[in-house]
Amino acid sequence: MIELRDTTKVYVSGGEKVHAVDGVTLKVDDGEFVAVVGHSGSGKTTLVSIMGGLTRPSAGSVHVGGTDIWGLDNRGLARLRSEQIGFCFQFPSLISTLTCIDNVRLPASFARGETGSTEHALELLKTVEVSEKANAYPSELSGGQQRRVAIARALVNEPSIILADEPTGDLDEDTEEDIMELFTRVNGEGVTIVMVTHSHKLASRAARILTMDNGSVSENGSGADDSPGDGR
């Protein structure tokens, strides 16, 4: 279970305070599939990165599986990121100096302190249909292929929570469908999924939709406005 209590993130940019996440209180139960929609700049990425232990909130708390994650020490946080959370970033996030398969194996090496099994990594690359690029470097892949490798990487440690920030951002409809099927299947196995999307169509695949507006979250919002919007 993910539980946010009055969680706030304030950025100071150019002398001005931006409440990227503004006093959000919410619960995501184990095994839920939640979509987060909202205008560009409404704070979706900030919200999921706080949940995933990647951005420290300015105020409030985040509990994952009953643990106050921002009360953990560095080692504890690293362990949480490694063992419990699979994060798909909004933008290309592969390590450019590693081959695709080594990128997928990387989180496994942090979790178990060894290199991580090649077969398992290859299997995951097959699932996302980029196994033929296993030994290629990220720069040799298309944006969509890179994204799929990143999804395979998020799955490698069999996390209990997947935080996906616009995971199908630049994928064609067929591949998008494949990824959604993969997420649905993984979710069926009990993995909690929080997925940020601009697409109302994709959001409707989730059991629950959260709408973000100016740092605030409202339940079961319509998510009707899916325009990528007003820039930042």
Add this chain to the structure above:
Amino acid sequence: MVGIDPETDFTVGPWLKNNLNGKLGRNEVILGSNAHIFFGKSESKVGDIETFYGNEFVVVGILEPTGLGLDDGGFITIEAAEELAQLSEITAERQLEIEPGQISTLMVKVDPQADRGDVARAIADAVPGIAVVSSKELMTTSVSRQLETMAPVLLLIGVGFWIIAVLLIGALFTMVVNERRRELGLLQAMGATRSFIFKQVMLESVQLTALGGAFGMAVGAVIILLLKSTVASSLGVEFQWPSAGFVVGFTLGYLVLAVATGVIAALYPAAVASRLEPYQAIRSGE
């Protein structure tokens, strides 16, 4: 030409003892390393016969260079020298005016515990008309003395360069860390601990400095091999390798210093790298 008493002499005496059983014959001469120049030769060899003041002498030994004036001369027995002086009346182109028993220099080996100045004063008081020179003054002309005064300067220059190197490597790695913020943030997001990131930056720095150290040492060794004879002859000394133990110790010490340099230089950038907030760092690459 220096006439010595082989029995009591302690300048070439030890050499004589080691090489010729301490015996120097009436017609034998030991030459300094540069004496051949005065014969107009490119080299003198043991067994050569040279004429001094009309007297023939057999070269029985050639000394190693010392960097002192002695390199230009030769050593014969004091008896031979006196005879030479007497016979110069008949044999030489120009007569030597040296009375039997007359000497120019008396070397006094001072007990290590004794004060050189006291001994010098005592001799000066006891023997009227004598000029006393202590070895310290003689040494000022020697190469080792020159090097002795240069060593602290060289050390200071070395330390200066080392400090600059540490600062430069630190600046370089701060730039590297900055450039790779995104990657470092991603590693943390994948589950890397802060200490892993810290060690990673350290490791790269140490690899760089250890490699640089080894490379520098190799270049230094090549330069010494190529230039040793040039340097030795320009200083007027024989090139001598330090002992194997010294070379091994120096090499190890140098490598330890190189590694330590890497560690010290990377402390700040590694600390910065390990303190990045993952998402902030990842975003900075956008």
